[in-house]
Amino acid sequence: MVTIGYISNRAWREAGIPQPRLNALLAEGALQGAQVVMLDASSVDIAAGWIGTDVWDGAGWTRRQAPLPDVVIMLGSPTHPWQQAVYDWVARTRPLIKDKGPNKAQLKALLTGGPCERYLIPDAEIDPARPAASIREFLSAHGGGVIKRANGQRGIGLLFITKDADDWSLHDGKAPFRGSLEAVVDRVVAAISGRLQYRAYVIQRFIRSMASDGRVVDFRIHVQRRADGAFHLTRAFVRLGEAGMMLANTSQGGYQGAIDTFLAQRRVRPGAEIQLEAIDAALSMARLYDATAETPLSELGIDLL
Incomplete structure (x- = not known):
């Protein structure tokens, strides 16, 4: 099982991670066969090779002294020398990805005038x-x-x-x-x-995108660059908002589900056709942005209504 660790310049409990997002991270990790742990940059012994690691065991968090996990996601940039030392240790011992995806204005400028422009919301x-x-x-x-x-x-x-x-x-x-x-x-x-x-x-x-039971719904498509250098689908799924909510984001309490099962209920177009178009659109956007970005893109998540 791959272990993924999140590290911040502050103790992770003080880093402002909303509880729904934390729950979503743990759930998504379990769903993907990975373990998500939280790392404490202020509790580390670089010479000995361990860092304070909080592990969720289903009932609560347990603190351990453990080596760096397989994948380390750094939240924010170092602002003090001791934080920089931890950052440098991670960079020396784990693959470092400097991923900077497009913001909404950049994505709009990139897609305008091309075949993917039709997916832009005004x-x-x-x-x-x-x-x-x-x-x-x-x-x-x-x-x-x-x-x-x-x-x-x-x-x-x-x-x-x-x-x-x-x-x-x-x-x-x-x-x-x-x-x-x-x-x-x-x-x-x-x-x-x-x-x-x-x-x-x-x-x-504002586009009213709703499931048959009245909950808001959208599609999330994740694509990722693999060893062959090309982008491939990681996962496509449907997101359903909690009853009464205006958005379906998992980090805000939404639910995930199988996209093919959900699309099987559609009547206007065949579900398989919609799914293939959504995946092709996400792959096309990733390739387009990667061709113009300052640094290579490793992954991209696209929301479609």
């Missing part, structure tokens, strides 16, 4: 100089939107705006807020205005 960057106006204009044109960081991941911090019969609704993971378009936009701007000064945000058209 979006626009929120102008930090006039955020309320740019959000209001987009919502008026598209009838709903999803606001997210341009480099956002794992469904964190998403704001969903939908249009009802008489008013608009804002869903931010708390109790929905309903009101006029102006009231909803003012509430959104108040939530992101500070971060807009140093982080790009985009607004994307």
Whole structure:
């Protein structure tokens, strides 16, 4: 069994990993036949070759002094000499992948004008100089939107705006807020205005993608470069959101399922046809980005509705 370790510049319990994501990591590891462990960069003896390792045994976490696992995923960059020493040790003794996938703006620019452009969801960057106006204009044109960081991941911090019969609704993971378009936009701007000064945000058209039982649904396609240098499918699966949720991300409490079983319920197009197209699209995007990236891409995950 392959062991995968996560290491941060802080003790992992203080690193801000949301509990749903931690649960998802452990579950995905078990599903893929791998063991996920958490590493403590502040508890290490490089000369002796061990690092503090927390292992989940089903009932709780157990601390061990263990060698570096087969794969080490480093969260963040070192900021102190002792952290740099740990980083250098990992880099010397384990294969190091400097993976930097495209953010949403880069992916849009890359796919625009090519055969994969049809998979892009219409979006626009929120102008930090006039955020309320740019959000209001987009919502008026598209009838709903999803606001997210341009480099956002794992469904964190998403704001969903939908249009009802008489008013608009804002869903931010708390109790929905309903009101006029102006009231909803003012509430959104108040939530992101500070971060807009140093982080790009985009607004994307809201697409209602739902399973027959009313839960939100999407497809996740993982592709990875293998020893032959080419990209291959790692796994394709369907994600279903928890009842009442607006997103299906596993890290936010969503569920995973077999894509072929789910697609067998489709009636408009054959499920096998949809699955093949989704996989081909993900492979095409990976090859395209890899051909233009500064450093070789090792893997890519694509969400499709």
